[in-house]
Amino acid sequence: MHDSSGARARILSRLRAAPPAPAPALPDWRAPRFDAPARLDRFRTMLEAMKAEVHEVDAADWPRRLRTLLDNRGVRAVVHGDGSDAARQLAEAWSADPQAPRLVAYDRAIEQWKGELVHGVDAGVTAAVGGIAETGTLILWPTAAEPRLMSLLPPIHVALVEEDTIRDSFAEVILEQGWAGRMPTNVVLVSGPSKTADIEQTLAFGVHGPKELIVLVLKRSGGVRPIPG
Amino acid sequence: MTADVQTGAGAPKAGSFAERAHLALDDKPLRANFRRAMDGLMAKRAAQFPDAADLAALRARGAAIKERALARLPDLLEQLEARCTGNGIKVHWAETTDEANRIVLGIFREHGVKTVVKGKSMVSEEMHLNAFLGEHGIQAIESDLGEYIIQLAGEMPSHIVMPCIHKNKGQIGALFAEHIEGQRYTEDVDELTAAARRVLRDRFAEADAGISGVNFAVAETGTLVLVENEGNGRLSTTLPPLHVAVMGIEKLVETLDDIPPLLALLPRSATGQPITTYVNMITSPRREGEKDGPREVHLVLLDNGRTRVYADPELRETLRCIRCGACMNHCPVYARVGGHTYDAVYPGPIGKILTPQIAGLDAAGDLPHASSLCNACVEVCPVKIPIADILVRLRREAVRPSASNAVKGAGGGWTLSESSAWAGWKWLHANPVLYRLGSRALALAGNLIPAGLPPLKAWTSVRSKPKFAPRTLHQLARDKGFDDA
Numbered sequence: 001m002h003d004s005s006g007a008r009a010r011i012l013s014r015l016r017a018a019p020p021a022p023a024p025a026l027p028d029w030r031a032p033r034f035d036a037p038a039r040l041d042r043f044r045t046m047l048e049a050m051k052a053e054v055h056e057v058d059a060a061d062w063p064r065r066l067r068t069l070l071d072n073r074g075v076r077a078v079v080h081g082d083g084s085d086a087a088r089q090l091a092e093a094w095s096a097d098p099q100a101p102r103l104v105a106y107d108r109a110i111e112q113w114k115g116e117l118v119h120g121v122d123a124g125v126t127a128a129v130g131g132i133a134e135t136g137t138l139i140l141w142p143t144a145a146e147p148r149l150m151s152l153l154p155p156i157h158v159a160l161v162e163e164d165t166i167r168d169s170f171a172e173v174i175l176e177q178g179w180a181g182r183m184p185t186n187v188v189l190v191s192g193p194s195k196t197a198d199i200e201q202t203l204a205f206g207v208h209g210p211k212e213l214i215v216l217v218l219k220r221s222g223g224v225r226p227i228p229g
Numbered sequence: 230m231t232a233d234v235q236t237g238a239g240a241p242k243a244g245s246f247a248e249r250a251h252l253a254l255d256d257k258p259l260r261a262n263f264r265r266a267m268d269g270l271m272a273k274r275a276a277q278f279p280d281a282a283d284l285a286a287l288r289a290r291g292a293a294i295k296e297r298a299l300a301r302l303p304d305l306l307e308q309l310e311a312r313c314t315g316n317g318i319k320v321h322w323a324e325t326t327d328e329a330n331r332i333v334l335g336i337f338r339e340h341g342v343k344t345v346v347k348g349k350s351m352v353s354e355e356m357h358l359n360a361f362l363g364e365h366g367i368q369a370i371e372s373d374l375g376e377y378i379i380q381l382a383g384e385m386p387s388h389i390v391m392p393c394i395h396k397n398k399g400q401i402g403a404l405f406a407e408h409i410e411g412q413r414y415t416e417d418v419d420e421l422t423a424a425a426r427r428v429l430r431d432r433f434a435e436a437d438a439g440i441s442g443v444n445f446a447v448a449e450t451g452t453l454v455l456v457e458n459e460g461n462g463r464l465s466t467t468l469p470p471l472h473v474a475v476m477g478i479e480k481l482v483e484t485l486d487d488i489p490p491l492l493a494l495l496p497r498s499a500t501g502q503p504i505t506t507y508v509n510m511i512t513s514p515r516r517e518g519e520k521d522g523p524r525e526v527h528l529v530l531l532d533n534g535r536t537r538v539y540a541d542p543e544l545r546e547t548l549r550c551i552r553c554g555a556c557m558n559h560c561p562v563y564a565r566v567g568g569h570t571y572d573a574v575y576p577g578p579i580g581k582i583l584t585p586q587i588a589g590l591d592a593a594g595d596l597p598h599a600s601s602l603c604n605a606c607v608e609v610c611p612v613k614i615p616i617a618d619i620l621v622r623l624r625r626e627a628v629r630p631s632a633s634n635a636v637k638g639a640g641g642g643w644t645l646s647e648s649s650a651w652a653g654w655k656w657l658h659a660n661p662v663l664y665r666l667g668s669r670a671l672a673l674a675g676n677l678i679p680a681g682l683p684p685l686k687a688w689t690s691v692r693s694k695p696k697f698a699p700r701t702l703h704q705l706a707r708d709k710g711f712d713d714a
Contacts, residue, residue, distance in 0.1 A: 149521045
């Protein structure tokens with residue numbers, strides 16, 4: 001491998017030889033806040049403005065609602081996580097039904113089934129660890145159970161988000177959950193389906209990632225629970 | 230066939246900015262493409278910042294974040310390196326683009342890489358990385374739709390955020406019909422987009438490695454933050470077994486808390502979006518038990534003249550740039566001549582201050598003059614870079630280098646004729662007798678000097694020649710009784 005230690009030493013020494021400048025204090029800035037009913041409204045409005053579909057569903061009943069949504073789209077194969085809660089609920093609700101879309105578990109390394117995942121799956125179902133109202137954003141924190149490509153390769157991405165994990169702003173999420181001390185391999189903020197405006201600033205969807213984003217906001221009775229991570 | 234693919238393509242490379250600008254100004258389709266795009270982008274940005282006080286607070290925060298990071302740059306680079314290394318990301322340092330290219334090639338050779346997919350990266354454009362890899366038998370495919378289009382056309386980006394903004398859908402339809410097998414000519418944007426998806430999907434699956442840039446690197450956590458809308462950046466950094474990221478050494482921030490305000494500025498300033506579709510934060514290669522993601526991640530830190538820019542406290546402010554492109558979207562010069570006229574990787578106002586500092590004033594000394602100093606770029610810059618002040622500084626440095634010898638090629642614009650003219654001007658204005666004689670002479674005979682006289686012609690070709698009053702200001706003042714005039 002190329003040894004770049006000489007370049008490193010010269011770059012750092014040139015920077016250190018430059019006249020020092022004082023570091024200014026950070027001026028006050030606060031991300032926007034929303035109260036309880038406005039928060040979910042904002043989350044929904046922002047996502048819908050970016051062509052995502054948002055459905056508020058009963059946390060116990062989402063697989064049935066999803067079934068209808070996907071049937072309407074002619075979906076035949078759905079990839080889900082391996083051993084996740086969502087996977088278990090899906091299997092319980094769909095596996096007895098021969099008409100239901102085929103369930104495909106992401107239970108191998110990508111190298112072992114790249115072709116199928118790249119071309120052969122219609123939808124992917126992932127759980128978001130939270131939402132951000134300000135920008136209509138889902139927080140995906142991929143894990144061994146729910147790998148990164150599930151939310152990216154299939155033409156339809158379905159994201160589940162618990163209503164009480166929706167926060168006002170990204171700044172609030174980072175601080176409240178102490179991200180700096182526990183960053184995972186990859187964390188992704190998703191705010192709509194894949195899109196481009198490279199041709200005459202005309203929006204087109206699904207250029208590389210999902211053409212459709214379906215967000216299921218899971219509603220439960222009870223108080224605010226901590227966000228799992 | 231309704232479109233002329235040649236129009237605006239690759240902008241003819243005449244010698245000077247002024248010559249290229251004249252060619253661009255005569256290109257009607259090119260001007261229409263830019264006018265439409267810039268008007269749209271300015272309106273969308275304005276709609277994103279309805280409250281002036283909120284915007285002012287956010288910009289102040291953004292500027293301070295970048296200023297703080299620059300103040301501690303060498304320490305933060307070491308911290309970033311230590312964090313990345315701890316996370317399993319391999320860090321490399323390059324003083325020149327050639328060194329950076331060789332580092333990337335070395336990594337690829339070691340892994341037997343033949344094809345690479347690329348996410349959009351301006352630093353890789355700076356390196357001319359695709360051409361370099363091509364010369365060494367490695368095919369690099371641009372996967373951002375705009376970059377893919379200009380790669381097919383064999384052109385350079387004309388905008389740092391929207392690289393094919395100079396082309397209309399007719400031109401792109403013709404390009405796809407020519408280069409993509411089985412693709413008919415169409416101006417339907419959805420169909421063109423679908424064609425690109427079809428072609429590139431297989432490229433992602435086959436690629437041995439992915440290349441990306443970096444929007445922000447977080448020293449505190451060793452995290453690389455990439456923003457994008459298409460998902461090609463996520464694919465390039467997730468699907469292939471190897472990921473190489475390239476970044477300029479100035480792209481650092483201190484902490485993760487710095488990211489939200491910068492994210493609140495970047496997409497809104499750039500394209501008028503509240504946020505990009507994807508914000509991709511990469512902290513390590515695939516960990517034990519994980520089923521996808523690259524097994525190796527490399528980060529190449531590029532200097533390429535940035536340490537020289539850093540050496541001067543005023544010019545250092547150039548390095549705050551977060552590459553949003555708002556300055557070019559609002560620039561009356563850029564909107565009329567387009568990005569290719571600058572004949573540089575970074576066009577528009579930021580390019581006018583960055584390019585001469587990187588390439589040298591002797592090579593790019595005309596760029597700081599491609600501005601009316603209207604200040605529009607300064608008003609919209611999300612990190613408050615004093616672009617106009619730096620433009621003036623560079624104009625001065627081009628003819629008279631500062632004692633610190635801050636800018637490469639300073640003094641390269643010096644000419645005997647211009648220097649003599651200003652020396653004469655100074656002498657005339659410092660000497661009352663000469664000044665009186667001179668102004669009287671012009672009052673009497675100035676209107677007789679033909680506007681087409683060679684030394685005047687360069688000025689009068691685009692302006693009216695001034696009309697001289699029959700009596701000088703001093704004479705008029707004396708008539709009014711000012712006896713010291």
